[in-house]
Amino acid sequence: MAFTKFILPALAIASTVLAQTSTSVCDGPSVTIASSADAQQIASCSTYNGDVVIDSTASGQIAINGVKQIKGDLTCNNATQLTAITSDQLGTITGTFSLTGLTILSTLQFNSLNAVNIINWVGLPALQSLNFNQGVSQANQIYISNTELNNVDGIELTAVGSMNINNNPYLTDVNVNDLTNVTTSLSFSANGKDLEISFPNLQDAANLTFINVSSVNMPSLATVSGSMGFYSDTFQSFAAPNLTSTGGTLAFVDCGSLSNVSFPSLTQIGGGFLIANNTKLTAISGFPKLKTVVGAIDFAGSFGSVAMPSLTDVRGGSNVQTTSTNTTICDLFNQAHSAGVIKGVNTCITGKANPDTNPSSTSGGSSSTSTSTSGSKNDGVTFYPSTSLTGLGAILAAIFFF
Numbered sequence: 001m002a003f004t005k006f007i008l009p010a011l012a013i014a015s016t017v018l019a020q021t022s023t024s025v026c027d028g029p030s031v032t033i034a035s036s037a038d039a040q041q042i043a044s045c046s047t048y049n050g051d052v053v054i055d056s057t058a059s060g061q062i063a064i065n066g067v068k069q070i071k072g073d074l075t076c077n078n079a080t081q082l083t084a085i086t087s088d089q090l091g092t093i094t095g096t097f098s099l100t101g102l103t104i105l106s107t108l109q110f111n112s113l114n115a116v117n118i119i120n121w122v123g124l125p126a127l128q129s130l131n132f133n134q135g136v137s138q139a140n141q142i143y144i145s146n147t148e149l150n151n152v153d154g155i156e157l158t159a160v161g162s163m164n165i166n167n168n169p170y171l172t173d174v175n176v177n178d179l180t181n182v183t184t185s186l187s188f189s190a191n192g193k194d195l196e197i198s199f200p201n202l203q204d205a206a207n208l209t210f211i212n213v214s215s216v217n218m219p220s221l222a223t224v225s226g227s228m229g230f231y232s233d234t235f236q237s238f239a240a241p242n243l244t245s246t247g248g249t250l251a252f253v254d255c256g257s258l259s260n261v262s263f264p265s266l267t268q269i270g271g272g273f274l275i276a277n278n279t280k281l282t283a284i285s286g287f288p289k290l291k292t293v294v295g296a297i298d299f300a301g302s303f304g305s306v307a308m309p310s311l312t313d314v315r316g317g318s319n320v321q322t323t324s325t326n327t328t329i330c331d332l333f334n335q336a337h338s339a340g341v342i343k344g345v346n347t348c349i350t351g352k353a354n355p356d357t358n359p360s361s362t363s364g365g366s367s368s369t370s371t372s373t374s375g376s377k378n379d380g381v382t383f384y385p386s387t388s389l390t391g392l393g394a395i396l397a398a399i400f401f402f
Contacts, residue, residue: 025042025044025045026046026049027049028051029050029072030050030072031048033052033054033055033064035062036063039063042064042067047067047068047069047070048067048069048071050070050072051070051072051074053073053075054075054076054082055079056076057081059081059082060083061083061084061086062076062082062086063088064085064087065086065088065089066089067089068089068090068091068092068112069094072093072095073093073096073097075099077098077099079105082104083105084105084106084109085105085109086107086108086109086110087110087111087113088111089111089112090110090112091113091115091134092116095117095118096119097116097118099122099124100120102124103123103125104126105124105126106126106128108127108130108131109132110134111131111132111133111134113134113136114134116139117139117140118141118143119136119139119141119144120141122143122145124146124148125148126148127147127148128148128149129149129151129154130155132154135154135155136154136155136156137157138158139155139157139161140160141162141163142157142163143165144165144166144168147171148168148170149170149171151171152171152174152176155176157179158178158179158180159183160181160183162183162185162186162187163182163187164187165187166187166188166189166190166191167189167190167191169190171195172196173196174188174195174198175196175197177198177201178201181203181204182208185208185226186205186207187207187211188209188210188211189209190211190212191212191213193214194214195214195215196213196214196215196217197216198215198218200220202220202221204221204222204225205223205224205225205228208224208226208227208229209228210229210231211232212231212232212233212234213233213234215235216233216238218240219239219240219242221240221242222242222243222244223244223245224243224245224247224248225247226246226247227247227248228249228250228251229249229250229251230258231254231255232254233258235255236257236259236280237258237259237261237262238261238262239261239262239263240265240266241264242265243263244265244266244268245267246268246270247270248270248271249295250269250272250273250274251272251274252275252276252278253274253276253277257280258281259280259281259282260281261281263287264286264289267289267290267291267292267310269290269293269295270294272293273296273299274298274299275298275299275303276299276300276357278301279302281302281303282303283303283304283305283306283307284299284306284307284308285306285307287307290308291313292313292315293311293313294315294316295315295316296314296317296318297314297317297318298358299319299321300321300355300356302323302324304322304329305329306329311336312341313343314336315343317342317343317345318337318342318344318347318348319348319357321355322349322352323352323353323355324351325350325351329348330348
């Protein structure tokens with residue numbers, strides 16, 4: 001009777017205390033771990049409600065096992081003796097997965113990870129590859145800088161808000177097959193000089209920037225709601241066969257090997273149209289359906305001809321400067337300006353030793369002033385109206401477009 005009266009209630013109290021302790025551990029708000037043994041305190045939590053911080057004193061390998069979801073951040077900063085971070089069951093990080101200043105970290109193995117809100121990895125100079133068996137298919141933001149990654153295999157996104165990958169000198173291959181949508185921005189810069197980028201199924205993007213890359217493949221791209229720019233790239237040609245419009249500027253600048261561009265479906269550029277200092281681009285063509293440039297045209301280089309047969313509306317100005325002595329280029333740009341195709345200030349110079357871009361031209365303007373210099377004459381520029389004209393319109397077309 002005494003056993004029943006005293007022992008059983010004690011066991012019940014102990015069970016309650018243990019349950020409360022387990023619950024309180026899983027409820028955060030944060031836990032700091034410096035070893036795999038420390039990580040065991042959340043191993044029984046299917047979901048950890050808080051931030052997990054790997055201490056800067058951590059060394060060797062940290063294994064975060066058992067827990068399946070972190071409703072918070074997973075961070076590790078300046079743990080200079082840490083070589084590996086692993087997890088067997090962690091599938092979701094609702095906050096930021098931040099790793100910075102981990103100078104000898106060479107292994108990042110997450111067998112089940114598939115969803116992260118934000119990835120922020122900076123200063124991981126020993127990390128050459130990712131071991132993400134499941135593949136991260138969901139992320140809002142990705143920022144990867146100053147690593148030794150050769151590729152980003154294991155990041156298998158279908159959509160992303162922003163992706164910025166820069167200053168990874170060994171990165172030579174980025175192929176994200178399933179990515180279809182970029183809602184904010186996609187940017188690559190200062191990575192491996194032979195970096196080849198492929199997004200075969202990307203259809204819609206906000207802003208795209210490619211700097212110092214050797215190949216860009218986006219055959220399915222249909223719309224860019226913001227700007228699209230290529231700077232100091234080394235590829236010889238670029239094609240966007242399905243792109244119909246951009247909401248901002250389209251730019252090719254300082255691409256020394258570029259000799260051909262092809263945009264067979266592009267009808268509108270929503271900002272400026274900038275082509276500058278692409279020394280092997282001898283003809284600006286490949287835009288057969290382009291009708292409207294909302295901003296300004298700014299062409300500078302060594303091209304000897306320009307063909308935009310459907311262009312009827314440039315709402316900004318135009319700055320065209322070339323080393324070529326083909327004066328027909330300026331004759332027809334000036335005629336297009338007089339006809340009202342080019343609404344802003346028109347400046348055209350042929351035979352210039354050092355052609356310049358004109359940043360102010362991107363703002364357009366209303367002045368009708370135009371200038372040109374002369375040299376030998378050849379067919380160079382083609383402007384054609386996109387629809388049949390009658391009456392006065394037909395007369396103007398005959399005078400200014402042919």
